[in-house]
Amino acid sequence: MRDLSVHPETLSQELLAWYDVHARQMPWRVGPGDRATGVRPDPYRIWLSEVMLQQTTVAAVKDYFERFTRRWPRVTDLAAAADADVMGEWAGLGYYARARNLLKCARVVAADHAGVFPDTYDGLIALPGIGPYTAAAISAIAFDRQETVLDGNVERVMARLHDEHTPLPGIKPVLKDHAAQLTPENRPGDYAQAVMDLGATICTPKSPACGICPWRAPCQARVEGTAAELPKKTPKKPKPTRLGYIYLARSSEGDWLLERRPDKGLLGGMLGWPGSDWNESPQEAPPFAANWRDLGAEVRHTFTHFHLILQVRVTELPLNFQLSAGQEIVKRHDFRPSDLPTVMRKAFDLVQAEMR
Template identity: 65%
Template sequence: MRDESDVSLPTAETLLDWYDRHARTMPWRVPPAQRKNGVMPDPYRVWMSEVMLQQTTVAAVRDYFNKFTARWPRVTDLAAAEDADVMAAWAGLGYYARARNLLKCARAVANDHGGIFPQTYAELIKLPGIGPYTAAAVASIAFDEAATVVDGNVERVMSRIFNVQNPLPDSKSELTELAATLTPTDRPGDYAQAVMDLGATICTPRNPACGLCPWRDNCRARLFGTPAELPHKKPKKAKPKRRGIAYITRRVDGAYLLETRPESGLLGGMLGWPGSEWAETDPLPAPPIRAEWKTLNEEAKHTFTHFHLSLTVLTALVPMERQPERGEFVAEEDFDPSNLPTVMRKAFDLTSGKSRKS
């Protein structure tokens, strides 16, 4: 071959043949053998899994998916759930706007669509929390629409197959167009899952297993470039360091003082310890109740998407009659640290340590 123009285009048939032999088993997935016998996946479960999988690994999602579908088997069950129960169940999975939009979407399907999921990309993308990726995933996997899914895997595979040098996110639209040229009308759902499986298991970010790739003879980066270096990405901003104070208050009957955070913004709608603002400057004390505070020796360290946080944890024991200025007491038997977002659980975990200073 002289140059990239001599390299033949990859075919969906080749990838689907690989997928038929190597598809991974997942709780929300109908295996290709069953799918070819006409077994269709439940759109509710496809949607649920795809929302959970946004920016999240399969390993992290599995238990949450099983928990949610066991507790809320149908979209109408989820639509009828209490907000606080859904947020508590989502705790630890991150990107909590997904949980808020999950509920909004379930209620929209229940109220505006008779409890039946819309079946086209054009209708799905109108729903809360469903963007271009999720609409294409649900439309193709659950309804056999020839929609093109473009996630991080697909971007990586396409950038290598076509040896795209333009960095992300500038190249996003170009990669989307390239991906669309390969999308088949036959078995589009299996094809979508196949490309993502390929990216997850063969065409990995580091050390891609090009020798095992069903598209190895169609990959311009493998034949003429350096696949492991693709896709190029524009540099990201450095994360600043912020600090804050969290107040963990115990009442003598064992209740904990917690507050539900505002609907929007960081950890929106989640339960947490009352505290100061989180800023790059020294935090101003903001005790939620009058008490004698003890400062824990160790700080809770946590990294969010766009900043590092160091949280000073103050604890106190208060009498029954003391009224808080913020938050509400949660009875000991109703308190479960696994219902807290991770940074709040980290702060709580420090209180079980023995050493503290006055």
């Protein structure tokens, strides 16, 4: 790594000039033109977008964001929402602990802050579900605070700009220091979005477009020819595979038996099909005694820390079925497969395909 020959403020202003022309349009973003006229972002929309974007792409989030904000346009609306409604709208975005924390945070803002988000890093990080990155992003983007925003895009840009070869995650503090030196007093909110846009659209993981990059000249990795291999990462351990069984029971009228998972743990608070534990040697655990038929197909799904393979069992729901704790009968006209977590929807799709 070599010191940059260009003053950090010059680099920041060059990037802002690029952003003024090339800023991505997003439903939660106030663009640089509007911002220059005094339009300010809605902290609720910035917070919601940042929570949704964790571990997820912009393309995947847009439709969810627009549905959420149509249904719950203010944080107080979201705070008053039923848990099941929010979890249903969240289904498919994954990492369901984020949805639970979303509700907790909205309710704290509504109850303890009169529906107004704190405008400082310290105030924001004290809220449920808001960590260092999210607190910095909201305080910079929504409130124009001079906070250092460091997501995966910014890490990649900084590693290449300074030709840093120490692998992640160990190099994170160094990359944050580099990012902090470039964060300007003037327009820090626009700058935060600009450097993230740079990583997302030009300084991409593969085949970076160095020829049109506003930081082409000072980029040390471009000079050394190492951009494509940065940032380096410590190799991940192989993901284990867990097995399990999943049980789909439907009445003759088309009603379905579902089960609400415990609040804590994977898919916490979500409705799904009854099933066994997920481990290396699962035991069959049907929700009631019946002639369960092996569908002859399996659900495959990958979570953050493991791969999952589920054997699918199906049967008809008995007349006068007695519900056990946590179980629900969802009427045919109320059942929405889109409310199910992705792994549960995969099982439904297999059953539907067989019934056609």
